[in-house]
Amino acid sequence: MTNLVIHHHLSDRASLDSALVAAWDDAAGVSVADVHLLGGGPRHQDAALVLVDHVASDDEAELVAAAVLDLAQRVPTLVLGAALTMLPAVAEASGVDHGEWTPRHEVRVRPEPGVDPRRLGDLLLAERLLIAEKIADDVVTLATANVAYVEHPAVTWRQSSGLAALLVDGAPDTWQDRELLRFVGHVLGVVGGRRDAGDVRVGMIGYGAIGHEHALAVRAVPGLALAAVSDLSPARVDVARSVSTDVRGYTDSDDLLADAEVDLVVVSTPPNTHGYWAKRALDAGKHVVLEKPMALSTLECDEVIEQAARADRLVVVYQNRRFDPDYLAMRRLVRAGAVGQLFHVESFVGGFGHPCNYWHSDAAVSGGAIFDWGSHYIDQLLDLMPGEIAHVVAANHKRVWHDVTNADHSRVTIQFADGRQADFIHSDLAAAPKPKWWALGTAGAIRGDWRQEKVVARSAIGTLDEDLLALADSPACMTLHSADGSVTELAAPPAPAHTFHRELADYLHRGLPMSVTAGQSRRVVAVMEAAERSAATGSMPTELA
DSSP: OEEEEEEEOOSOHHHHHHHHHHHHTTOTTEEEEEEEEOOOOTTOOOOEEEEEOOOOOHHHHHHHHHHHHHHHHHSOEEEEHHHHHHOHHHHHHHTEEEEEEOOSEEEEEEEOTTSOOTTOOOEEEEEOBEEEEEEOTTOEEEEEEEETTEEEEEEEEETTTTEEEEOBOOOGGGGGOHHHHHHHHHHHHHHTTOOOOSOEEEEEEOOSHHHHHHHHHHHHSTTEEEEEEEOSOHHHHHHHHHHOTTOEEESSHHHHHTOTTOOEEEEOSOGGGHHHHHHHHHHTTOEEEEOSSSOSSHHHHHHHHHHHHHHTOOEEEOOGGGGOHHHHHHHHHHHTTTTSSEEEEEEEEEOBSOOOSSGGGOHHHHOOHHHHHHHHHHHHHHHHSOSOEEEEEEEEEOSSOTTSSSOSEEEEEEEETTSOEEEEEEESBOSSOOOSEEEEESSEEEEEEOOOOEEEEEOTTSSEEEEEOOGGGSOOEEEEEETTSOEEEOOOOOOOTTHHHHHHHHHHHHOOOOSSOHHHHHHHHHHHHHHHHHHHTTSOOBOOO
16 A cells, blocks of 8 residues: 655645545545644745655556646645656656666755745755656756766756656655755745745844844844844843844833834743733734743643634744753654663753842742743753653752742652653752763663863953853763663764744744744643642642643
């Protein structure tokens, strides 16, 4: 039986369902194995990506080809190279007369000059390339790949048939890779004849250190533009203008929300106001990016999510630690099965020292120590260990730092329904810090040890000036421990710059999925909320709201 995987890029799920019914009704014996929604962004182009796993017979090939060609008449459709080798009718309709596959090797796919380059860079794959011996006169080459110093078509488009072809190999599961989905989404937008709408104009409420990080990312990512900033401090508005000289500045956030030239609002205010400003921005018709945590209660998270759904607007939380290089290195190994089944993970952050004196240490504003650091680390834990949560157990200690209201030491244990556990500890009383990560699997373990780094400079009078960085400001040293006792030091290459903001632009312009969702951030709040309830009741097991 043929196994088909169809990634669709349709703005209306019902449109896909009706298209599938029409396209596959007569294809007896053809199984639609999986259907993945590539997006739902307000600006994306309708299109479909079809992957054919195998075809059992010539008769079945004819049926599958007819269905693919029918779909291509409805929406621009991109087929994987293997479909051309298995479906002669599709190959003929694509206008590509192909030869043999190259050996599997590193293939760098480059967009052709003239193809809309917005956020579309080279695509690097370890796959085979299907050599196109000849293409029809009306076939347009959208991207090429170099083999032995010769440029070969890698992506083609034929408007008369509605077919694009990506002439590389690959099993369906490899096509979940986000960079490839980004590339395909852009190609499908190109073949559909639509270019990106104008830049998404970004307004910012609050402009502290994290606000400046957002502003620099917005400036660096094509498709986003910094339009306006609101902060109670005129001096901070002036700092924003150093990033973009024509940014409009406000000291009253109501004025920014009334600005019709703002499409999206980044909320960088203290946590106890996140829900309030999110709802105000949604009322004003804006998309919303929230700093973490999403809110201080699941009730407020639900109100924001429901309001965004009613308004057909995006709401998402800037979970920036999801893209830390040491975490990404660990997650890649876990998902590749390097440690077998992951069943226990511990994460730690802290040291022995006075908490900061800003609102981060004011529990009424930050939500408390569990919310302040847990917004980062519990998000990582839940991303690393998805699954149903049975209950949460937590404890808070107040023993030394009585001039602030956050706990001095907190521990959260997440008990999953299948027996796995995840622990998070934050401490300002840890004279001997634990490793940042200790992850145990059935076939090995991963350890992440904090490293103490110094910034060395020269003082104003020429003497040595050393600044000792906090542990949390440096990536951990990661090691893989195998069951045979061998230990391998892991490389943690820097994460691609501005990953979250690139995904944000891709969602709004092309409808490509973001790796962070509001539902995930709501779940983090639910765990932290349950943890605070557990700590307040003598560490009783507490279910999520």
